[in-house]
Amino acid sequence: MSAEAATDTDDEPWPQRLLDNIWxxxxxxxxxxxxxxxVWGMVDLATIPTG
Structure with missing residues (x-):
């Protein structure tokens, strides 16, 4: 059975394995x-008029 499990994970493409990892x-x-x-904060700071 472990050989089948190893081939199942080998058959999955790497993006699928990446997206299956919750972490x-x-x-x-x-x-x-x-x-x-x-970035939002930097844009806010950049748009403050000089006083």
């Missing part, structure tokens, strides 16, 4: 939100 998806979501909020 990779969680890390990608955290990185996306952190980067987007940093």
């Amino acid at each position: 990779v998806l969680a890390l990608a979501a955290i990185i996306y939100f952190v980067v987007s909020y940093i």
Whole structure:
């Protein structure tokens, strides 16, 4: 049975194995939100008129 399990994971393409990993998806979501909020904050700071 273990030989069949090994061939099943070998038959999956690497993007499928990557997207099946919940920790990779969680890390990608955290990185996306952190980067987007940093960029949003930089744009906000850049648009403040000088006073």
